[in-house]
Amino acid sequence: MREAVLERRIVPGSKLPSSRALAADLGVSRNTVLYAYEQLAAEGYVETRVGAGTYVVDSLVSGMPAGGRGRRPGGGRRKLSSLGVRLARDGSLGLGDQRREATRYEFRFAGAGHEQETLNAWARLVGRRARSLSRAPTGYQRPGGSSELREALAGYLARARGLTCRPEQIVVTQGSQQGIDLCLRLLVDAGDRVVIEEPHYAGYGSCLRACGASVLHVPVDAAGMQVELVAGLEHAKVVCVTPSHQFPTGGVMPLSRRLRLLDWARQHGTVVLEDDYDGEFRHEGRPIECLHSLDPEQQVIYLGTASRMLFPALRIGWAVVPEDLVEACQRLKAIADRDTSSLEQLVLADFIGGGWLERHVRRARKRYAVRRAAFLEGLGRELGSRAELAGASAGTHALLRLPELPASRFADLRQACRERGVGIYSAAQCYARPPDCVELLAGYASLEEPDIAVGVRKLREALDSLGAISQTP
Incomplete structure (x- = not known):
């Protein structure tokens, strides 16, 4: 009924059917119709006249064109701020390529591994605070x-x-x-x-x-x-x-x-x-x-x-x-x-x-060091000189450069990895002038050591499947 009023299919001043008649016509309870009329009255669409019935408000001015509430062209005529213009034009602003790969071997650089002891401690503290609010x-x-x-x-x-x-x-x-x-x-x-x-x-x-x-x-x-x-x-x-x-x-x-x-x-x-x-x-x-x-x-x-x-x-x-x-x-x-x-x-x-935080950091540092070692060992075994690594002396990720694969083939590599259950992420978004070959932000913190070894092997298999040709002479 809202749309009918806004689209002028029910014109201002029109009398609506009685609640009994409309309920019988629609096969619903009269109370349902009464609630609908009350809501329309509260929103300003209709008014009840004592002894005369329910009418569409005479002074109602339609804010909708004929044809309903569907999306229409014309939004481009809106005047945006200079910030709004930059956001609308530059698709790289905001989240960027943050899509998480739903894979078994997830080399996501923002991931982190958690000990159950840390999670249990956090849960206890949440419960204690919630109970004592x-x-x-x-x-x-x-x-x-x-x-x-x-x-x-x-x-x-x-x-x-x-x-x-x-x-x-x-x-x-x-x-x-x-x-x-x-x-x-x-x-x-x-x-x-x-x-x-x-x-x-x-x-x-x-x-x-x-x-x-x-x-x-x-x-x-x-x-x-x-x-x-x-x-x-x-x-x-x-x-x-x-x-x-x-x-x-x-x-x-x-x-x-x-x-x-x-x-x-x-x-x-x-x-x-x-x-x-x-x-x-x-x-x-x-x-x-x-x-x-x-x-x-x-x-x-x-x-x-x-x-x-x-x-x-x-x-x-x-x-x-x-x-x-x-x-x-x-x-x-x-x-x-x-x-x-x-x-x-x-x-x-x-x-x-x-x-708890400092205990967690000490344990996590040891855990990440072991996973880092597994990652470095796997890269050395599977890729050797085919990969160049930077940034592994600290943190929970490293920058992995694959000189033999042109940057334009990252999507192919991601798909080949996805088919093997491996999630990889490009570092291209970190450059004003993207590199000429594929570079990956490779996080290892959220994977157990056996999974790191398998994931790196599958990454090598994906690279092999592309038949990459070295760009170096």
Whole structure:
């Protein structure tokens, strides 16, 4: 009846059938018709006139063209903001190619393995918090996050990453991606120059293109961003780096480069955005202290995440911001989504306070080291010199380069792998200028060692099935 009124098949002022007559005609209960008329009256379609019946409202103006509610052309005439135009035109913005392969041997770089003991501890803490909820924790938190979690994080970061800050400097976010977005929106206007690594985490590229920044790509090598190439750049508002484990190539920035980068940033008034997404997981020696720990002048904004340490479904990250940016960052967070899930924040605070997080990290580091060894052994056995590997000294993934296979054949390789139960993911989205051969972001953390061996063998079989021809002379 709504559509009939809007399409003028029932014109304004028309009298509707009585509830008894319509119920008999449709073969339904009279109460059903009465409820429908009451709802139409509540929504302003009809009015009941005492002693006269139910009528379509006389003053109703149709907002629909003839022909019903079907989708119609003409949406292109809408006026979008400059951001909306960029999002509509650039299909690479946003999620990118994040489709999970439904396969047995899943080499997904964002995956993580979990011990049952850790999951059981988390479940107990969730239950305990849920049973003891009072009105305060169930209300809105401050945009910066729960005070309990910020205090726990400040202690953890000092112990684990050598980072000293006041709890009030921490802004809790919905994962590190929101932290990236908030910081860039806070600091960057359209046309501002921003320096990022090449290759880089695709989330930075998406945010920067969305805000219309002028992006300067600085190449990386085995030691991360080539900071000496930054020296000649001027008027850069922000420089974005992953110094503890460059994403995706895995380089670890040495102290000399870190100090040189900080000195350059101080001289030019540039903010350094440090993404420490998995700095806890280093397999050769102790974890490197973060860049923020070398910065007494608060040029660095530090980003971290629980998603990589624990499990991706836990959408909690944090930004440690300079004192003068705290209020502005919290207000921007409030505009975005007011606050992060209160219950999960409180559970994570308990998880850190009870020592569970550091125990989990120690166990996970050992577990990932064993899986890394299985991955390296499998690659050496199955692919040998056919594959080039970077970034395996830390983290939970490596960059796997296959020189014999042109980049244009990645889809063929993915299909051949899928047919063998193997999930693979391209690194092409991490490049401003994609590589000429296939490069894979190969995560091994979520696979048991036997599955890693089988998965690598099946990857080799898939590569063999393509009859790849080497591009090297």
